[in-house]
Amino acid sequence: xxxxxxxxxxxxxxxxxxxxxxxxxxxxxxxxxxxxxxxxxxxxxxxxxxxxxxxxxxxxxxxxxxxxxxxxxxxxxxxxxxxxxxxxxxxxxxxxxxxxxxxxxxxxxxxxxxxxxxxxxxxxxxxxxxxxxxxxxxxxxxxxxxxxxxxxxxxxxxxxxxxxxxxxxxxxxxxxxxxxxxxxxxxxxxxxxxxxxxxxxxxxxxxxxxxxxxxxxxxxxxxxxxxxxxxxxxxxxxxxxxxxxxxxxxxxxxxxxxxxxxxxxxxxxxxxxxxxxxxxxxxxxxxxxxxxxxxxxxxxxxxxxxxxxxxxxxxxxxxxxxxxxxxxxxxxxxxxxxxxxxxxxxxxxxxxxxxxxxxxxxxxxxxxxxxxxxxxxxxxxxxxxxxxxxxxxxxxxxxxxxxxxxxxxxxxxxxxxxxxxxxxxxxxxxxxxxxxxxxxxxxxxxx
Numbered sequence: 001x002x003x004x005x006x007x008x009x010x011x012x013x014x015x016x017x018x019x020x021x022x023x024x025x026x027x028x029x030x031x032x033x034x035x036x037x038x039x040x041x042x043x044x045x046x047x048x049x050x051x052x053x054x055x056x057x058x059x060x061x062x063x064x065x066x067x068x069x070x071x072x073x074x075x076x077x078x079x080x081x082x083x084x085x086x087x088x089x090x091x092x093x094x095x096x097x098x099x100x101x102x103x104x105x106x107x108x109x110x111x112x113x114x115x116x117x118x119x120x121x122x123x124x125x126x127x128x129x130x131x132x133x134x135x136x137x138x139x140x141x142x143x144x145x146x147x148x149x150x151x152x153x154x155x156x157x158x159x160x161x162x163x164x165x166x167x168x169x170x171x172x173x174x175x176x177x178x179x180x181x182x183x184x185x186x187x188x189x190x191x192x193x194x195x196x197x198x199x200x201x202x203x204x205x206x207x208x209x210x211x212x213x214x215x216x217x218x219x220x221x222x223x224x225x226x227x228x229x230x231x232x233x234x235x236x237x238x239x240x241x242x243x244x245x246x247x248x249x250x251x252x253x254x255x256x257x258x259x260x261x262x263x264x265x266x267x268x269x270x271x272x273x274x275x276x277x278x279x280x281x282x283x284x285x286x287x288x289x290x291x292x293x294x295x296x297x298x299x300x301x302x303x304x305x306x307x308x309x310x311x312x313x314x315x316x317x318x319x320x321x322x323x324x325x326x327x328x329x330x331x332x333x334x335x336x337x338x339x340x341x342x343x344x345x346x347x348x349x350x351x352x353x354x355x356x357x358x359x360x361x362x363x364x365x366x367x368x369x370x371x372x373x374x375x376x377x378x379x380x381x382x383x384x385x386x387x388x389x390x391x392x393x394x395x396x397x398x399x400x401x402x403x404x405x406x407x408x409x410x411x412x413x414x415x416x417x418x419x420x421x422x423x424x425x426x427x428x429x430x431x432x433x434x435x436x437x438x439x440x441x442x443x444x445x446x447x
Contacts, residue, residue, distance in 0.1 A: 014174075014436055021173035024165050025184050031161065032066040032073045032188075036154045038147045039070045040139045047137055056291065058283055061418050064185030065192065070134060072158040075126050077166065077181050079159040083118035085277075087111060092338045119163050120156065127155030175432050176425065183425040186418045229419065232387060236423045239383050242271040244376050246369070251353045267349075267356075269373065272380045273340065276420045278331035279388050286323050289313040316396040324392065325385045332381035333374075342369040387420065 009015045035041050048060065048068035060067040063076030091097045091111070100107040131151045134140055140147065162181065169177030245266040290313045293306055300306035313320055346365040355361050359368045 008433060008437060011437065014433070017172065017174045017436075021169055021180065024169050024173060024177075025180070028073070028162070028165055028181060028184065029064070029188065031158065032064055032071055032185075033069075034072040036070055036072055036074070036151055038141050038151060039134055040141060041070045044068060044070045044134065044137070044139050047139075058287065061189065062182060062185055064188040066185075070130075070139065072154060073162055074130060075123060075155050075159045075162075076185065077159075077162050077178055079122040079126055080115075080119045080163040080166065080178065083115050083122055086118060087115045089338065116160075116163065120160055123156035123159035124152065126159070127152040130155055174429065174436070176429055179421075179425040179428060182421055183429075186422050232419055233423055236387065236420055237427065239380075240270075240272055240424055240427055243268045244271065244372060245269075246372065247357055248349065248354045249357050251355070267345070269376055270380075271376055272383060273377070274332050274335040274380065274384075275424055276384075277335055278328045278381065278384055279420065281331045282324050282327035282388070285327060286313065286320055287315075315392050318396075321389055321392050321396065325389050328385040328388055329378070329381035332377050332384060336373065336377050340373065342366045342373060345369060384420075 008018065045068050048056070056067065059076065059078065062078065063074060066073045066076065087097075091101050097111065100110055131140070131148060134151075135143060140151070166177030166181055169175065169180055174180075245268050247264065248267050249264050290310055293300060293310050300310050311317065315321075343366050346362065346369060349355060349365065350361045356365055356368060359365050
Protein backbone atom coordinates (compact mmCIF):
# COMPACT_ATOMS: atom_id res chain seq x y z
CA UNK A 1 0.00 0.00 0.00
CA UNK A 2 2.87 2.39 0.79
CA UNK A 3 4.44 1.61 -2.58
CA UNK A 4 1.11 2.25 -4.24
CA UNK A 5 0.82 5.73 -2.76
CA UNK A 6 4.41 6.40 -3.77
CA UNK A 7 3.43 5.55 -7.34
CA UNK A 8 0.37 7.79 -7.05
CA UNK A 9 2.50 10.72 -5.89
CA UNK A 10 4.84 10.21 -8.87
CA UNK A 11 2.04 11.40 -11.17
CA UNK A 12 2.20 15.23 -11.10
CA UNK A 13 -1.49 15.80 -11.77
CA UNK A 14 -2.65 13.17 -9.30
CA UNK A 15 -0.15 14.38 -6.71
CA UNK A 16 -1.56 17.90 -7.01
CA UNK A 17 -5.10 16.58 -6.53
CA UNK A 18 -4.12 14.56 -3.45
CA UNK A 19 -2.28 17.50 -1.88
CA UNK A 20 -5.23 19.80 -2.60
CA UNK A 21 -7.61 17.30 -0.98
CA UNK A 22 -5.40 17.06 2.12
CA UNK A 23 -5.33 20.87 2.38
CA UNK A 24 -9.14 21.03 2.19
CA UNK A 25 -9.40 18.37 4.91
CA UNK A 26 -7.04 20.34 7.15
CA UNK A 27 -9.03 23.53 6.58
CA UNK A 28 -12.22 21.66 7.40
CA UNK A 29 -10.82 20.31 10.66
CA UNK A 30 -9.68 23.83 11.60
CA UNK A 31 -13.21 25.09 10.99
CA UNK A 32 -14.55 22.28 13.18
CA UNK A 33 -12.51 23.69 16.10
CA UNK A 34 -13.48 27.37 15.69
CA UNK A 35 -15.92 28.33 18.48
CA UNK A 36 -19.08 30.29 17.79
CA UNK A 37 -19.47 33.46 19.89
CA UNK A 38 -21.91 33.59 22.81
CA UNK A 39 -21.97 29.76 23.13
CA UNK A 40 -20.52 27.95 26.16
CA UNK A 41 -18.93 25.08 24.23
CA UNK A 42 -17.22 23.45 27.24
CA UNK A 43 -20.51 23.14 29.13
CA UNK A 44 -22.14 21.89 25.94
CA UNK A 45 -19.63 19.02 25.74
CA UNK A 46 -20.36 18.05 29.34
CA UNK A 47 -24.13 18.04 28.86
CA UNK A 48 -23.84 16.19 25.55
CA UNK A 49 -22.56 13.06 27.29
CA UNK A 50 -26.19 12.24 28.13
CA UNK A 51 -27.41 12.59 24.53
CA UNK A 52 -25.68 9.57 23.01
CA UNK A 53 -28.92 7.61 22.59
CA UNK A 54 -30.67 10.34 20.59
CA UNK A 55 -30.29 11.45 17.01
CA UNK A 56 -27.92 14.10 18.36
CA UNK A 57 -25.41 11.39 19.16
CA UNK A 58 -25.52 10.22 15.57
CA UNK A 59 -25.21 13.78 14.24
CA UNK A 60 -22.22 14.26 16.51
CA UNK A 61 -20.51 11.25 14.93
CA UNK A 62 -21.18 12.52 11.40
CA UNK A 63 -19.91 16.00 12.31
CA UNK A 64 -16.64 14.76 13.79
CA UNK A 65 -17.52 15.79 17.37
CA UNK A 66 -18.22 19.38 16.24
CA UNK A 67 -21.93 19.09 17.09
CA UNK A 68 -21.23 18.42 20.77
CA UNK A 69 -18.77 21.34 20.95
CA UNK A 70 -21.05 23.89 19.22
CA UNK A 71 -18.29 24.98 16.83
CA UNK A 72 -18.61 26.68 13.44
CA UNK A 73 -19.13 23.40 11.57
CA UNK A 74 -21.51 21.92 14.15
CA UNK A 75 -24.23 21.27 11.57
CA UNK A 76 -21.79 19.22 9.49
CA UNK A 77 -22.65 18.15 5.97
CA UNK A 78 -26.20 17.11 6.89
CA UNK A 79 -27.99 20.16 5.33
CA UNK A 80 -26.32 19.49 1.98
CA UNK A 81 -27.04 15.75 2.13
CA UNK A 82 -30.67 16.44 3.01
CA UNK A 83 -30.95 18.97 0.17
CA UNK A 84 -29.46 16.48 -2.29
CA UNK A 85 -31.93 13.79 -1.20
CA UNK A 86 -34.85 16.22 -1.46
CA UNK A 87 -33.81 17.24 -4.98
CA UNK A 88 -33.41 13.60 -5.98
CA UNK A 89 -36.93 12.84 -4.79
CA UNK A 90 -38.37 15.95 -6.43
CA UNK A 91 -36.65 15.07 -9.71
CA UNK A 92 -38.66 11.85 -9.78
CA UNK A 93 -41.92 13.51 -8.68
CA UNK A 94 -41.80 16.72 -10.76
CA UNK A 95 -41.63 16.24 -14.56
CA UNK A 96 -40.04 19.67 -15.13
CA UNK A 97 -37.07 18.78 -12.92
CA UNK A 98 -36.81 15.37 -14.57
CA UNK A 99 -36.62 17.00 -18.01
CA UNK A 100 -34.06 19.45 -16.67
CA UNK A 101 -31.90 16.61 -15.38
CA UNK A 102 -32.03 14.79 -18.72
CA UNK A 103 -31.31 17.93 -20.77
CA UNK A 104 -27.54 17.61 -20.44
CA UNK A 105 -24.86 19.51 -18.55
CA UNK A 106 -26.82 22.77 -18.48
CA UNK A 107 -29.81 21.11 -16.83
CA UNK A 108 -27.65 19.35 -14.26
CA UNK A 109 -25.90 22.62 -13.45
CA UNK A 110 -29.28 24.25 -12.82
CA UNK A 111 -30.28 21.41 -10.47
CA UNK A 112 -26.95 21.76 -8.68
CA UNK A 113 -27.60 25.47 -8.24
CA UNK A 114 -31.08 24.81 -6.86
CA UNK A 115 -29.56 22.25 -4.47
CA UNK A 116 -27.20 24.94 -3.19
CA UNK A 117 -30.10 27.29 -2.49
CA UNK A 118 -32.00 24.52 -0.68
CA UNK A 119 -28.86 23.81 1.36
CA UNK A 120 -28.68 27.44 2.48
CA UNK A 121 -32.37 27.42 3.47
CA UNK A 122 -31.98 24.15 5.39
CA UNK A 123 -28.84 25.55 7.01
CA UNK A 124 -30.80 28.55 8.28
CA UNK A 125 -33.62 26.33 9.58
CA UNK A 126 -31.25 23.82 11.20
CA UNK A 127 -29.07 26.59 12.60
CA UNK A 128 -32.10 28.22 14.22
CA UNK A 129 -33.17 24.87 15.69
CA UNK A 130 -29.67 24.28 17.04
CA UNK A 131 -29.67 27.77 18.56
CA UNK A 132 -33.00 27.08 20.28
CA UNK A 133 -31.61 23.78 21.56
CA UNK A 134 -28.51 25.50 23.00
CA UNK A 135 -30.66 28.21 24.55
CA UNK A 136 -32.94 25.62 26.17
CA UNK A 137 -29.85 24.12 27.82
CA UNK A 138 -28.83 27.61 29.01
CA UNK A 139 -25.62 27.52 26.99
CA UNK A 140 -26.16 30.92 25.33
CA UNK A 141 -24.45 33.65 27.34
CA UNK A 142 -26.61 36.41 25.82
CA UNK A 143 -30.20 35.82 24.67
CA UNK A 144 -30.72 39.12 22.82
CA UNK A 145 -32.18 39.20 19.32
CA UNK A 146 -28.91 40.38 17.75
CA UNK A 147 -26.96 37.55 19.39
CA UNK A 148 -29.47 35.03 18.03
CA UNK A 149 -28.98 36.39 14.51
CA UNK A 150 -25.19 36.15 14.87
CA UNK A 151 -25.30 32.54 16.11
CA UNK A 152 -27.76 31.36 13.44
CA UNK A 153 -25.75 33.16 10.74
CA UNK A 154 -22.54 31.48 11.90
CA UNK A 155 -24.04 27.99 11.78
CA UNK A 156 -25.77 28.48 8.42
CA UNK A 157 -22.59 30.02 6.96
CA UNK A 158 -20.64 27.04 8.29
CA UNK A 159 -22.94 24.57 6.51
CA UNK A 160 -22.64 26.56 3.25
CA UNK A 161 -18.85 26.65 3.61
CA UNK A 162 -18.75 22.87 4.09
CA UNK A 163 -20.78 22.49 0.89
CA UNK A 164 -18.27 24.69 -0.93
CA UNK A 165 -15.32 22.69 0.41
CA UNK A 166 -16.92 19.44 -0.76
CA UNK A 167 -17.50 20.86 -4.22
CA UNK A 168 -13.88 22.07 -4.40
CA UNK A 169 -12.72 18.51 -3.69
CA UNK A 170 -14.92 17.35 -6.57
CA UNK A 171 -13.57 20.01 -8.93
CA UNK A 172 -9.86 20.21 -8.05
CA UNK A 173 -9.31 17.19 -5.80
CA UNK A 174 -9.74 13.45 -6.18
CA UNK A 175 -13.56 13.62 -6.15
CA UNK A 176 -16.19 12.27 -3.73
CA UNK A 177 -15.95 15.49 -1.71
CA UNK A 178 -18.98 14.97 0.53
CA UNK A 179 -18.05 11.35 1.19
CA UNK A 180 -14.46 12.29 2.06
CA UNK A 181 -15.69 14.92 4.54
CA UNK A 182 -17.92 12.31 6.22
CA UNK A 183 -14.98 9.88 6.23
CA UNK A 184 -12.75 12.52 7.85
CA UNK A 185 -15.35 13.32 10.52
CA UNK A 186 -15.77 9.70 11.58
CA UNK A 187 -12.04 8.92 11.53
CA UNK A 188 -11.29 12.09 13.53
CA UNK A 189 -13.13 10.59 16.51
CA UNK A 190 -10.93 7.48 16.55
CA UNK A 191 -8.03 9.04 18.55
CA UNK A 192 -10.46 10.20 21.26
CA UNK A 193 -11.90 6.70 21.47
CA UNK A 194 -8.43 5.14 21.77
CA UNK A 195 -7.37 7.67 24.40
CA UNK A 196 -10.57 7.09 26.37
CA UNK A 197 -9.89 3.34 26.36
CA UNK A 198 -6.28 3.84 27.48
CA UNK A 199 -7.36 6.21 30.26
CA UNK A 200 -9.97 3.72 31.43
CA UNK A 201 -7.33 0.98 31.61
CA UNK A 202 -5.01 3.29 33.57
CA UNK A 203 -7.79 4.25 35.98
CA UNK A 204 -8.67 0.63 36.59
CA UNK A 205 -5.00 -0.22 37.12
CA UNK A 206 -4.57 2.51 39.74
CA UNK A 207 -8.00 2.17 41.35
CA UNK A 208 -9.12 0.35 44.44
CA UNK A 209 -10.49 -3.16 44.62
CA UNK A 210 -8.86 -5.65 42.26
CA UNK A 211 -6.85 -3.61 39.72
CA UNK A 212 -5.35 -6.63 37.95
CA UNK A 213 -8.76 -8.17 37.24
CA UNK A 214 -10.20 -4.82 36.15
CA UNK A 215 -7.32 -4.25 33.72
CA UNK A 216 -7.71 -7.75 32.27
CA UNK A 217 -11.46 -7.20 31.86
CA UNK A 218 -10.88 -3.86 30.09
CA UNK A 219 -8.23 -5.35 27.77
CA UNK A 220 -10.45 -8.31 26.91
CA UNK A 221 -13.37 -5.96 26.23
CA UNK A 222 -11.22 -3.81 23.94
CA UNK A 223 -9.91 -6.90 22.14
CA UNK A 224 -13.44 -8.22 21.60
CA UNK A 225 -14.61 -4.88 20.21
CA UNK A 226 -11.55 -4.69 17.91
CA UNK A 227 -12.09 -8.23 16.65
CA UNK A 228 -15.77 -7.46 16.08
CA UNK A 229 -14.86 -4.30 14.14
CA UNK A 230 -12.33 -6.13 11.95
CA UNK A 231 -14.83 -8.89 11.24
CA UNK A 232 -17.49 -6.35 10.32
CA UNK A 233 -15.01 -4.55 8.03
CA UNK A 234 -14.28 -7.78 6.16
CA UNK A 235 -18.00 -8.55 5.88
CA UNK A 236 -18.86 -5.02 4.70
CA UNK A 237 -16.08 -5.09 2.09
CA UNK A 238 -17.32 -8.43 0.76
CA UNK A 239 -20.95 -7.31 0.54
CA UNK A 240 -20.04 -3.89 -0.90
CA UNK A 241 -18.19 -5.54 -3.78
CA UNK A 242 -20.82 -8.26 -4.33
CA UNK A 243 -22.91 -7.96 -7.48
CA UNK A 244 -25.31 -9.97 -9.61
CA UNK A 245 -24.25 -10.07 -13.25
CA UNK A 246 -26.94 -10.44 -15.88
CA UNK A 247 -25.56 -11.79 -19.15
CA UNK A 248 -26.26 -9.54 -22.14
CA UNK A 249 -25.75 -10.52 -25.78
CA UNK A 250 -25.57 -7.95 -28.58
CA UNK A 251 -26.77 -8.97 -32.02
CA UNK A 252 -24.57 -8.51 -35.07
CA UNK A 253 -25.32 -5.77 -37.54
CA UNK A 254 -23.60 -4.68 -40.73
CA UNK A 255 -22.91 -0.99 -41.39
CA UNK A 256 -21.32 -0.48 -44.80
CA UNK A 257 -18.53 -3.02 -45.01
CA UNK A 258 -18.05 -3.35 -41.26
CA UNK A 259 -19.79 -5.67 -38.83
CA UNK A 260 -20.65 -4.40 -35.36
CA UNK A 261 -21.94 -6.15 -32.26
CA UNK A 262 -21.98 -9.85 -31.64
CA UNK A 263 -20.10 -9.57 -28.34
CA UNK A 264 -21.28 -10.91 -25.00
CA UNK A 265 -21.10 -8.81 -21.85
CA UNK A 266 -22.96 -8.48 -18.57
CA UNK A 267 -25.14 -6.00 -16.71
CA UNK A 268 -23.83 -5.66 -13.11
CA UNK A 269 -26.33 -5.03 -10.32
CA UNK A 270 -24.70 -4.36 -6.96
CA UNK A 271 -26.13 -6.08 -3.90
CA UNK A 272 -25.72 -2.98 -1.73
CA UNK A 273 -26.78 -0.43 -4.32
CA UNK A 274 -28.36 1.96 -1.81
CA UNK A 275 -25.26 2.26 0.39
CA UNK A 276 -25.76 3.58 3.91
CA UNK A 277 -28.79 5.76 3.02
CA UNK A 278 -31.46 3.36 4.41
CA UNK A 279 -29.63 3.16 7.74
CA UNK A 280 -29.41 6.95 7.99
CA UNK A 281 -33.11 7.36 7.18
CA UNK A 282 -34.25 4.59 9.53
CA UNK A 283 -32.07 5.73 12.43
CA UNK A 284 -33.22 9.33 12.01
CA UNK A 285 -36.93 8.44 11.98
CA UNK A 286 -36.83 5.96 14.87
CA UNK A 287 -34.83 8.43 16.98
CA UNK A 288 -37.37 11.25 16.53
CA UNK A 289 -39.53 10.42 19.64
CA UNK A 290 -36.59 10.23 22.05
CA UNK A 291 -35.11 13.39 20.52
CA UNK A 292 -38.37 15.34 20.99
CA UNK A 293 -38.55 14.15 24.59
CA UNK A 294 -34.95 15.32 25.12
CA UNK A 295 -36.01 18.78 23.94
CA UNK A 296 -38.89 18.78 26.45
CA UNK A 297 -37.00 17.27 29.38
CA UNK A 298 -33.38 16.15 29.46
CA UNK A 299 -33.92 13.22 31.87
CA UNK A 300 -37.60 12.35 32.45
CA UNK A 301 -38.51 11.27 35.95
CA UNK A 302 -39.22 7.56 36.52
CA UNK A 303 -42.88 6.54 36.43
CA UNK A 304 -44.01 9.36 34.12
CA UNK A 305 -45.47 8.98 30.63
CA UNK A 306 -42.45 10.73 29.12
CA UNK A 307 -40.17 8.22 30.83
CA UNK A 308 -42.24 5.31 29.50
CA UNK A 309 -42.01 6.60 25.92
CA UNK A 310 -38.34 7.47 26.46
CA UNK A 311 -37.54 3.89 27.53
CA UNK A 312 -39.73 2.48 24.75
CA UNK A 313 -37.69 4.17 22.01
CA UNK A 314 -34.22 3.82 23.47
CA UNK A 315 -31.76 2.07 21.11
CA UNK A 316 -31.63 -0.84 23.55
CA UNK A 317 -35.41 -1.48 23.42
CA UNK A 318 -37.00 -4.29 21.41
CA UNK A 319 -39.39 -1.87 19.65
CA UNK A 320 -36.48 0.32 18.49
CA UNK A 321 -34.60 -2.71 17.11
CA UNK A 322 -37.65 -4.14 15.32
CA UNK A 323 -38.62 -0.78 13.80
CA UNK A 324 -35.05 -0.15 12.66
CA UNK A 325 -34.89 -3.57 11.00
CA UNK A 326 -38.20 -3.08 9.16
CA UNK A 327 -37.55 0.51 8.11
CA UNK A 328 -34.11 -0.30 6.70
CA UNK A 329 -35.58 -2.94 4.39
CA UNK A 330 -38.45 -0.61 3.42
CA UNK A 331 -36.09 2.28 2.63
CA UNK A 332 -33.87 -0.07 0.61
CA UNK A 333 -36.77 -0.81 -1.73
CA UNK A 334 -37.81 2.86 -1.77
CA UNK A 335 -34.32 4.08 -2.68
CA UNK A 336 -33.95 1.56 -5.50
CA UNK A 337 -37.39 2.43 -6.85
CA UNK A 338 -36.32 6.04 -7.40
CA UNK A 339 -32.72 5.40 -8.49
CA UNK A 340 -32.99 2.35 -10.77
CA UNK A 341 -35.55 2.12 -13.58
CA UNK A 342 -35.84 -1.39 -15.13
CA UNK A 343 -38.00 -0.04 -17.97
CA UNK A 344 -35.31 2.44 -19.00
CA UNK A 345 -32.61 -0.24 -18.79
CA UNK A 346 -34.65 -2.62 -20.94
CA UNK A 347 -35.34 0.11 -23.52
CA UNK A 348 -31.64 1.03 -23.70
CA UNK A 349 -30.72 -2.61 -24.30
CA UNK A 350 -33.33 -2.87 -27.04
CA UNK A 351 -32.16 0.34 -28.76
CA UNK A 352 -28.55 -0.88 -28.81
CA UNK A 353 -29.44 -4.34 -30.08
CA UNK A 354 -28.82 -6.06 -26.74
CA UNK A 355 -30.87 -8.78 -25.11
CA UNK A 356 -30.69 -11.17 -22.19
CA UNK A 357 -30.34 -14.77 -23.51
CA UNK A 358 -33.63 -16.61 -23.20
CA UNK A 359 -35.62 -13.42 -22.51
CA UNK A 360 -37.52 -11.52 -25.20
CA UNK A 361 -36.79 -7.78 -25.54
CA UNK A 362 -39.30 -5.25 -24.21
CA UNK A 363 -41.69 -6.00 -21.37
CA UNK A 364 -40.39 -9.56 -20.68
CA UNK A 365 -36.91 -8.10 -20.16
CA UNK A 366 -38.34 -5.44 -17.84
CA UNK A 367 -40.20 -8.07 -15.81
CA UNK A 368 -37.09 -10.27 -15.61
CA UNK A 369 -34.86 -7.39 -14.44
CA UNK A 370 -37.51 -6.33 -11.90
CA UNK A 371 -37.75 -9.87 -10.54
CA UNK A 372 -33.98 -10.15 -10.15
CA UNK A 373 -33.76 -6.64 -8.70
CA UNK A 374 -36.37 -7.37 -6.01
CA UNK A 375 -34.40 -10.40 -4.85
CA UNK A 376 -31.11 -8.47 -4.80
CA UNK A 377 -32.64 -5.53 -2.93
CA UNK A 378 -34.01 -7.95 -0.31
CA UNK A 379 -30.55 -9.43 0.19
CA UNK A 380 -28.99 -5.97 0.37
CA UNK A 381 -31.69 -4.75 2.78
CA UNK A 382 -31.20 -7.78 5.03
CA UNK A 383 -27.45 -7.13 4.98
CA UNK A 384 -27.90 -3.49 6.03
CA UNK A 385 -30.52 -4.40 8.63
CA UNK A 386 -28.27 -7.11 10.08
CA UNK A 387 -25.19 -4.94 10.51
CA UNK A 388 -27.33 -2.11 11.93
CA UNK A 389 -29.33 -4.27 14.35
CA UNK A 390 -26.44 -6.45 15.54
CA UNK A 391 -24.72 -3.72 17.62
CA UNK A 392 -28.12 -2.58 18.90
CA UNK A 393 -28.78 -6.13 20.07
CA UNK A 394 -25.35 -6.30 21.71
CA UNK A 395 -26.08 -3.00 23.46
CA UNK A 396 -29.46 -4.29 24.64
CA UNK A 397 -27.91 -7.48 26.04
CA UNK A 398 -25.11 -5.46 27.65
CA UNK A 399 -27.68 -3.18 29.31
CA UNK A 400 -29.66 -6.15 30.65
CA UNK A 401 -26.70 -8.16 31.96
CA UNK A 402 -24.96 -6.41 34.90
CA UNK A 403 -21.48 -7.79 34.22
CA UNK A 404 -21.63 -6.70 30.59
CA UNK A 405 -23.05 -3.33 31.58
CA UNK A 406 -20.14 -2.78 33.94
CA UNK A 407 -17.76 -3.82 31.16
CA UNK A 408 -19.08 -0.96 29.03
CA UNK A 409 -20.31 -2.87 25.98
CA UNK A 410 -23.45 -0.78 25.54
CA UNK A 411 -22.10 2.06 23.43
CA UNK A 412 -22.32 0.48 19.97
CA UNK A 413 -25.68 1.91 18.87
CA UNK A 414 -24.58 3.97 15.88
CA UNK A 415 -21.10 2.53 15.34
CA UNK A 416 -21.78 0.12 12.48
CA UNK A 417 -23.46 2.67 10.22
CA UNK A 418 -20.37 4.83 10.68
CA UNK A 419 -18.23 1.80 9.88
CA UNK A 420 -20.23 1.23 6.71
CA UNK A 421 -19.66 4.85 5.68
CA UNK A 422 -15.92 4.59 6.32
CA UNK A 423 -15.51 1.32 4.41
CA UNK A 424 -17.74 2.47 1.54
CA UNK A 425 -15.89 5.77 1.12
CA UNK A 426 -12.51 4.01 1.31
CA UNK A 427 -13.54 1.54 -1.42
CA UNK A 428 -15.06 4.28 -3.58
CA UNK A 429 -12.00 6.53 -3.26
CA UNK A 430 -9.72 3.59 -4.00
CA UNK A 431 -11.62 2.84 -7.20
CA UNK A 432 -11.44 6.53 -8.15
CA UNK A 433 -7.65 6.58 -7.73
CA UNK A 434 -7.39 3.26 -9.58
CA UNK A 435 -9.25 4.74 -12.53
CA UNK A 436 -7.08 7.85 -12.63
CA UNK A 437 -3.87 5.83 -12.34
CA UNK A 438 -4.91 3.32 -14.99
CA UNK A 439 -5.62 6.17 -17.42
CA UNK A 440 -1.99 7.20 -17.02
CA UNK A 441 -0.69 3.63 -17.47
CA UNK A 442 0.39 3.19 -13.85
CA UNK A 443 -0.23 -0.14 -12.14
CA UNK A 444 -0.59 1.19 -8.60
CA UNK A 445 -3.64 -0.32 -6.89
CA UNK A 446 -4.14 -2.83 -9.69
CA UNK A 447 -1.13 -4.91 -8.60
